[in-house]
Amino acid sequence: xxxxxxxxxxxxxxxxxxxxxxxxxxxxxxxxxxxxxxxxxxxxxxxxxxxxxxxxxxxxxxxxxxxxxxxxxxxxxxxxxxxxxxxxxxxxxxxxxxxxxxxxxxxxxxxxxxxxxxxxxxxxxxxxxxxxxxxxxxxxxxxxxxxxxxxxxxxxxxxxxxxxxxxxxxxxxxxxxxxxxxxxxxxxxxxxxxxxxxxxxxxxxxxxxxxxxxxxxxxxxxxxxxxxxxxxxxxxxxxxxxxxxxxxxxxxxxxxxxxxxxxxxxxxxxxxxxxxxxxxxxxxxxxxxxxxxxxxxxxxxxxxxxxxxxxxxxxxxxxxxxxxxxxxxxxxxxxxxxxxxxxxxxxxxxxxxxxxxxxxxxxxxxxxxxxx
Amino acid sequence: xxxxxxxxxxxxxxxxxxxxxxxxxxxxxxxxxxxxxxxxxxxxxxxxxxxxxxxxxxxxxxxxxxxxxxxxxxxxxxxxxxxxxxxxxxxxxxxxxxxxxxxxxxxxxxxxxxxxxxxxxxxxxxxxxxxxxxxxxxxxxxxxxxxxxxxxxxxxxxxxxxxxxxxxxxxxxxxxxxxxxxxxxxxxxxxxxxxxxxxxxxxxxxxxxxxxxxxxxxxxxxxxxxxxxxxxxxxxxxxxxxxxxxxxxxxxxxxxxxxxxxxxxxxxxxxxxxxxxxxxxxxxxxxxxxxxxxxxxxxxxxxxxxxxxxxxxxxxxxxxxxxxxxxxxxxxxxxxxxxxxxxxxxxxxxxxxxxxxxxxxxxxxxxxxxxx
Numbered sequence: 001x002x003x004x005x006x007x008x009x010x011x012x013x014x015x016x017x018x019x020x021x022x023x024x025x026x027x028x029x030x031x032x033x034x035x036x037x038x039x040x041x042x043x044x045x046x047x048x049x050x051x052x053x054x055x056x057x058x059x060x061x062x063x064x065x066x067x068x069x070x071x072x073x074x075x076x077x078x079x080x081x082x083x084x085x086x087x088x089x090x091x092x093x094x095x096x097x098x099x100x101x102x103x104x105x106x107x108x109x110x111x112x113x114x115x116x117x118x119x120x121x122x123x124x125x126x127x128x129x130x131x132x133x134x135x136x137x138x139x140x141x142x143x144x145x146x147x148x149x150x151x152x153x154x155x156x157x158x159x160x161x162x163x164x165x166x167x168x169x170x171x172x173x174x175x176x177x178x179x180x181x182x183x184x185x186x187x188x189x190x191x192x193x194x195x196x197x198x199x200x201x202x203x204x205x206x207x208x209x210x211x212x213x214x215x216x217x218x219x220x221x222x223x224x225x226x227x228x229x230x231x232x233x234x235x236x237x238x239x240x241x242x243x244x245x246x247x248x249x250x251x252x253x254x255x256x257x258x259x260x261x262x263x264x265x266x267x268x269x270x271x272x273x274x275x276x277x278x279x280x281x282x283x284x285x286x287x288x289x290x291x292x293x294x295x296x297x298x299x300x301x302x303x304x305x306x307x308x309x310x311x312x313x314x315x316x317x318x319x320x321x322x323x324x325x326x327x328x329x330x331x332x333x334x335x336x337x338x339x340x341x342x343x344x345x346x347x348x349x350x351x352x353x354x355x356x357x358x359x360x361x362x363x364x365x366x367x368x369x370x371x372x
Numbered sequence: 373x374x375x376x377x378x379x380x381x382x383x384x385x386x387x388x389x390x391x392x393x394x395x396x397x398x399x400x401x402x403x404x405x406x407x408x409x410x411x412x413x414x415x416x417x418x419x420x421x422x423x424x425x426x427x428x429x430x431x432x433x434x435x436x437x438x439x440x441x442x443x444x445x446x447x448x449x450x451x452x453x454x455x456x457x458x459x460x461x462x463x464x465x466x467x468x469x470x471x472x473x474x475x476x477x478x479x480x481x482x483x484x485x486x487x488x489x490x491x492x493x494x495x496x497x498x499x500x501x502x503x504x505x506x507x508x509x510x511x512x513x514x515x516x517x518x519x520x521x522x523x524x525x526x527x528x529x530x531x532x533x534x535x536x537x538x539x540x541x542x543x544x545x546x547x548x549x550x551x552x553x554x555x556x557x558x559x560x561x562x563x564x565x566x567x568x569x570x571x572x573x574x575x576x577x578x579x580x581x582x583x584x585x586x587x588x589x590x591x592x593x594x595x596x597x598x599x600x601x602x603x604x605x606x607x608x609x610x611x612x613x614x615x616x617x618x619x620x621x622x623x624x625x626x627x628x629x630x631x632x633x634x635x636x637x638x639x640x641x642x643x644x645x646x647x648x649x650x651x652x653x654x655x656x657x658x659x660x661x662x663x664x665x666x667x668x669x670x671x672x673x674x675x676x677x678x679x680x681x682x683x684x685x686x687x688x689x690x691x692x693x694x695x696x697x698x699x700x701x702x703x704x705x706x707x708x709x710x711x712x713x714x715x716x717x718x719x720x721x722x723x724x725x726x727x728x729x730x731x732x733x734x735x736x737x738x739x740x741x742x743x744x
Contacts, residue, residue: 043684070384111623138631140641264544281416283729311415311729313514350659362444
């Protein structure tokens with residue numbers, strides 16, 4: 001029995017996550033960020049790969065600043081990592097300041113009301129509480145709007161009790177190296193902080209680290225690139241692949257006369273052909289939008305997805321693959337070195353991020369390397 | 373504090389699942405299936421709603437036959453429901469017959485090799501083991517191909533040890549009432565079982581129950597309709613809605629001059645406008661494909677999604693909603709009575725099934741009714 005078969009056990013598919021590759025990616029990004037500090041974004045359960053094991057591996061590699069989206073994610077990560085800085089990007093939820101403070105979490109402060117609430121909580125505790133003040137420079141999603149930035153500059157005393165602080169902003173178009181928006185956002189950010197109290201700044205996400213030294217700031221916040229997503233779309237991917245998803249072939253069949261395959265009889269096989277049915281479907285995160293467009297790899301061969309992706313199953317064309325290699329119990333690679341998340345995403349009309357965060361719960365999961 | 377705010381707690385969104393509605397839907401389908409038995413499909417964690425609570429509610433309502441996709445799903449459901457029949461649709465995994473038998477699970481037997489393995493295990497145990505023999509009639513996905521059906525008919529002794537048995541097949545186009553494929557599949561199925569040992573049959577999925585009495589068989593297997601998906605697309609939905617997903621407004625902002633919103637600066641707001649940022653994103657199962665097309669409901673008003681859906685956030689246009697109703701901490705309905713899964717799916721170019729099975733893990737979950 002191969003180690004893969006053993007790891008698969010009774011599951012239909014095996015998800016292998018290479019923590020050494022994540023750590024290697026972080027080191028690469030960290031070298032690029034230097035002399036700035038390089039943090040790591042672990043929101044959405046570490047982009048679907050497990051915030052706890054990924055967090056431990058990155059802490060061991062040297063990361064000391066982590067970012068999550070939700071308060072609950074911060075609390076869960078704090079239980080795993082007692083030491084590092086953990087910032088909650090979605091901000092300070094009304095009435096819950098005590099929960100952030102109790103778990104030593106730093107809220108991104110996204111508007112003046114959040115600043116007032118956090119500062120008020122600090123004063124009530126009689127201590128200073130750290131905060132990341134998010135200045136919006138063009139995402140129009142979270143963060144202080146320009147008029148609120150001016151109000152804050154006019155009366156920075158509303159921050160009394162919040163400290164140390166950091167100023168952060170978020171880039172809207174960092175993946176597009178030539179897009180003037182990034183430079184415009186940087187200019188707005190510099191203008192804003194010029195009239196605000198001096199403090200460290202955090203600007204770059206993964207792609208921002210590839211826009212040049214101006215975007216480094218003092219603390220970078222890469223996420224996607226840690227997990228193997230290409231931070232420089234259209235150019236070679238400088239990151240190592242992290243994820244491999246392999247699913248069982250359950251059954252194969254010959255089609256000798258023209259026939260339709262799957263739901264809606266949407267795909268016609270003219271035959272003679274051989275089809276394999278594989279234990280992965282859209283409930284496992286393989287988007288239904290990849291129906292008839294995506295492919296899997298079997299023993300080094302490409303097998304196109306035929307017909308519609310079902311909830312628990314796909315059917316692929318294995319006509320051109322030697323029969324012994326595409327037999328029941330063989331494993332098909334659905335995501336992996338030959339089919340990186342970015343490629344799978346392309347066949348589904350989306351981005352690699354969504355492929356990762358949609359990874360299902362029915363897989364056997366195996367972590368390689370790291371501290372697991 | 374409303375009960376919703378209490379249930380939401382520290383989460384960004386609240387998923388409410390109405391188990392009484394699921395049970396009511398099952399009773400409605402059961403009446404339609406009568407005099408046949410009506411089972412229930414609980415695969416993919418009960419279509420994302422929780423196989424354990426849904427299973428308990430349906431058992432209490434009278435369901436006695438349950439269907440899952442994976443062996444592991446069967447084992448987990450058996451731990452919750454000791455009594456009813458549980459069928460594993462993805463079939464008998466090689467070398468694992470003892471696991472099915474030990475947990476009193478019935479494999480769908482999808483080819484002659486699976487029949488031989490299950491029959492062999494039964495003979496080794498010196499007992500009979502029940503099996504659902506799946507005859508493919510046109511899905512070309514799982515089940516005995518026509519030539520294997522003939523071989524089985526020529527020598528039914530390969531089934532010795534398997535009993536009681538049932539014959540099952542799966543419809544490819546049941547949602548399309550006028551599609552001749554369903555009748556063709558029924559004809560093939562009848563021809564196949566005419567030369568096989570007499571046993572109960574299972575044909576209809578949710579939509580199959582709406583194709584007329586010929587499709588009832590002896591045991592229906594509805595799934596999607598239990599969870600509120602319309603089994604009769606294009607006609608009024610006869611099922612009750614089961615799911616409500618409400619997410620927090622985190623922040624609102626005015627846009628007075630023309631500006632872009634979100635990633636890629638893909639959406640332009642001419643202003644004056646008001647935007648709200650809401651704590652739900654594609655990592656929570658709201659497909660990125662609904663960017664710029666979907667909407668949420670706030671206090672009875674429709675708020676269109678502006679720009680790209682992010683991993684953890686969406687931005688919506690609340691210009692036409694009274695300011696006090698679309699303020700931070702108010703809840704936006706993302707899925708619910710006014711935005712059923714089928715409608716959300718439409719805005720993302722997919723089907724309600726995928727909306728349900730993609731529901732994320734970061735929600736506070738609340739079950740209404742049932743036995744919870």
